[in-house]
Amino acid sequence: MAARVPVPVSVPVSVPVSVPVSVPASVTAQATVRGLTRRFGDRTVLDGLDLTIGRGEFVALLGRSGSGKSTLLRALAGLDEEVEGGLEVEGSVAVAFQEPRLVPWKRVRDNLTLGLTAPDPVSRAEAALAEVGLTERAEAWPLTLSGGEAQRASLARALVREPGLLLLDEPFSALDALTRITVHRLVLDLWAAHGPAVLLVTHDVDEALLLADRILVLDGGRVAHEWTVAAPRPRHRDHPDLLTLRAALLTALGVTPEGPA
Amino acid sequence: MSVAELEGEFGGAVRADPRPRPRSATARGPGKGWHRRWVSPLVVVLLWQAASASGLLPARLLAAPSQIAATALDLVRTGTLPTAIAVSLERVLLGFAAGAVAGVGLALVAGLSRAGENAVDPIMQMLRALPFFGLIPLFILWFGIGETPKVLLVALAVSFPLYLNTFAGIRGVDGKLAEVARTLRLGRAALVRHIVLPGALPQTLVGLRQSLGVAWLALIVAEQVNADAGLGYMINDAREFLRTDVIVVGLLVYSALGLLTDALVRLLERRALVWRREFLSR
Numbered sequence: 001m002a003a004r005v006p007v008p009v010s011v012p013v014s015v016p017v018s019v020p021v022s023v024p025a026s027v028t029a030q031a032t033v034r035g036l037t038r039r040f041g042d043r044t045v046l047d048g049l050d051l052t053i054g055r056g057e058f059v060a061l062l063g064r065s066g067s068g069k070s071t072l073l074r075a076l077a078g079l080d081e082e083v084e085g086g087l088e089v090e091g092s093v094a095v096a097f098q099e100p101r102l103v104p105w106k107r108v109r110d111n112l113t114l115g116l117t118a119p120d121p122v123s124r125a126e127a128a129l130a131e132v133g134l135t136e137r138a139e140a141w142p143l144t145l146s147g148g149e150a151q152r153a154s155l156a157r158a159l160v161r162e163p164g165l166l167l168l169d170e171p172f173s174a175l176d177a178l179t180r181i182t183v184h185r186l187v188l189d190l191w192a193a194h195g196p197a198v199l200l201v202t203h204d205v206d207e208a209l210l211l212a213d214r215i216l217v218l219d220g221g222r223v224a225h226e227w228t229v230a231a232p233r234p235r236h237r238d239h240p241d242l243l244t245l246r247a248a249l250l251t252a253l254g255v256t257p258e259g260p261a
Numbered sequence: 262m263s264v265a266e267l268e269g270e271f272g273g274a275v276r277a278d279p280r281p282r283p284r285s286a287t288a289r290g291p292g293k294g295w296h297r298r299w300v301s302p303l304v305v306v307l308l309w310q311a312a313s314a315s316g317l318l319p320a321r322l323l324a325a326p327s328q329i330a331a332t333a334l335d336l337v338r339t340g341t342l343p344t345a346i347a348v349s350l351e352r353v354l355l356g357f358a359a360g361a362v363a364g365v366g367l368a369l370v371a372g373l374s375r376a377g378e379n380a381v382d383p384i385m386q387m388l389r390a391l392p393f394f395g396l397i398p399l400f401i402l403w404f405g406i407g408e409t410p411k412v413l414l415v416a417l418a419v420s421f422p423l424y425l426n427t428f429a430g431i432r433g434v435d436g437k438l439a440e441v442a443r444t445l446r447l448g449r450a451a452l453v454r455h456i457v458l459p460g461a462l463p464q465t466l467v468g469l470r471q472s473l474g475v476a477w478l479a480l481i482v483a484e485q486v487n488a489d490a491g492l493g494y495m496i497n498d499a500r501e502f503l504r505t506d507v508i509v510v511g512l513l514v515y516s517a518l519g520l521l522t523d524a525l526v527r528l529l530e531r532r533a534l535v536w537r538r539e540f541l542s543r
Contacts, residue, residue, distance in 0.1 A: 115445035141536040
């Protein structure tokens, strides 16, 4: 996990920049979004959104319900053909959804090899299952998995494709608190080992603080706020920088933060 | 093959699953005290036998159970019953095969594309409203009184439940799984093969059971029309000579064959839907 700590330990959390962000498109961008607009009827959910995700960067996307988080993720996943604007992704994209969405009539291993074009897909699938600790369940039917197991299988199915960009659509929200902690660690390990850029859509401020290099808040159809999180991993939620940032995030999300800890 | 043997075979087929199924045992299987369920049917048969023996129930209305059993054995020994069953089975199998190909094929055309749906579905919905037994006079005019109208009637009866269920099954496939297929970069053919068809299978199997039930029904009706062989012929012939024992044997064979095919489909269901069953029996 230490391998991917992007900044030295002593660097403090950067100052919040509460202005529309315009990150210059660089050669190291994994995904570049320019002026992305999506309307549902007369409701504009994304309104000229700009976003750049760097190679290997872990970005968390927060926002109130209906702020367009999932719409943006679906656009990046290529599931929305009615978006307007520029959308450029280097390399392949893989998605882990909120519900694991395993194909119920395919055994866990066959879910991983489904659509996998790499040579020797079976042994690659088995390696991926080993990484998420599901070697024993390779032959299982998805409906017999627990929630945590299913979500790990879903992660393995995304990662076995060696994506350049991994999209996580609130994949931990349905897990119980203990399982969530385990899966958080697993995600960080997998990210360190494979190095994809990650866009994590979440409702959970603490999850974003624990995992991400950069936290974005979506509001009014654009990236309204942006913070870089420099605290070293593994992070503890009581880290003073994270506490400060947490308060700022909650304010940005329209929640009055509780008093000082 | 006697009726008793057939029923024994049917019972065996129903319970053919070697694995223990604790849930189904409580639901409908041979749990504790199941034999009590045989008491009332046995009493009815005994009363029937007594009524026949005392002359209360004349044989020209309904033969005694013992007479029916003896006749069944006799019909098997002379080869009449096996031949009749073979002829009727052939009609059902041919008709079923033709109807299944048509029903499932049309459902695929309608289910997999909007254009196909617009072309096929309105016609199928209109035809479905026709009482297909009412088509018999037309079928006789078109196809005569040979095997063709009988097989076609079965085929027609079979095709609708299979069409409707397969079509609904295809359209009922979870759109979220179709999205997964897109993110996994599955092409259209792979999407159909890995997601759509397996997803539609449970509903198709429901259609299969319905269609087999209605196949026997269609056969029985079709065989009343000037048959010169088969179970229907055997029954009609027996009516001429007031042989109620033969008629009852024919009816019992019809129902045994119906139950047997239903058991076969359930066996097929258990095999094909194993991914769901292990979840349900967990």
